[in-house]
C-alpha cells in the first residue's frame with residue numbers, strides 16, 4: 020500500500036460498512052482521517068480507534084458542510100482526500116409506493132450528499148494545490164435496477180457528476196472517480212444476506228472495495244467509474260458512445276464552450 024502519510028482524508032458514512040473499511044485502510048496508510056456519519060456514536064467509535072476526528076453530520080444538508088470543512092481544517096490543517104460514500108437504499112421496488120419522504124431521503128443522502136460534499140471540499144483541496152475524491156456509486160449507477168429504481172436514479176446521478184467533473188477539476192490538480200460495486204457484504208444488505216447467500220449470489224468483501232477506493236485516492240486517474248465484482252479485478256467501465264447527429268463531421272462532438280452559459284442570462 021502506498022504511503023499516505025501527511026494526507027488528510029474525509030470519509031462520509033465512515034461509521035459502517037464500506038466507509039469504515041476505507042477509513043481504516045486510509046489510517047493504516049498514514050493519513051489523518053475525519054469520520055463523518057449521521058450516527059454520531061459510530062463516528063466516535065471508529066474515529067477513536069483510528070486516532071481520527073469524529074463528526075456527526077447529515078451529508079444531505081448543505082448547511083452542515085461548511086462546519087465539516089472548518090472542523091477538519093482546524094484539526095488537521097486542510098483536506099487532501101475525500102471518500103463521499105454515505106448512502107441509503109429505499110427498499111421499495113414499486114414506484115407508486117415511494118413516498119415523498121422515501122424519495123427525499125434517498126436523493127438527499129445519495130445525490131445531495133455527494134454534490135454538497137464535492138462543492139465543499141474542492142476549494143479546500145485547491146488551496147493545498149490538489150486532491151482526490153472518490154464517490155461511492157454502485158453497479159446500479161451503470162445498469163437498470165428494478166428492485167430499487169429510485170436508488171438506481173441516485174447512483175446514475177453520481178456517475179454523471181463524476182464523469183462531468185473529471186476533466187474540469189483536473190485544472191485545479193483534483194481527480195475524481197466513482198466506485199460501482201455490485202452487492203457488498205455490509206450492514207446495508209443485512210436483511211437480504213441470507214436470501215442472497217442461499218441463492219449462491221457472490222457477495223463482495225468490503226476490503227475489496229476499500230482497496231480500490233484507496234488506490235483511486237492515491238492515483239492519477241480521473242472521471243472513471245470503476246466496476247467492482249466479486250472475485251475479479253476492478254476495471255473502469257467503458258461507456259458506448261451514443262449516435263451523433265446525421266451531419267458530416269459531428270459524431271462525438273461536444274457543444275461549444277459557450278454552451279455552458281446558455282441558460283444563465
Ligand SMILES: NC(=O)c1ccc[n+]([C@@H]2O[C@H](COP(=O)([O-])OP(=O)(O)OC[C@H]3O[C@@H](n4cnc5c(N)ncnc54)[C@H](O)[C@@H]3O)[C@@H](O)[C@H]2O)c1
Pocket residue numbers: 031032033034035036037038055056057058061076077078079104105106107108128132155156157158199200201202203204205206207208
Ligand atoms: N452494500 C452494498 O451492497 C452496496 C453496493 C453498492 C454500493 N453501495 C453504496 O456504498 C455506500 C456505503 O454503503 P454500505 O453498504 O457501507 O452501508 P452501511 O449502511 O453499512 O453504511 C452507510 C453509513 O452511512 C451513514 N449515513 C446514512 N445516511 C447518512 C447521512 N445522511 N449523513 C451521513 N451519514 C449517513 C450510516 O449511518 C452508515 O454508517 C452507499 O453509498 C451505498 O449505496 C453499497
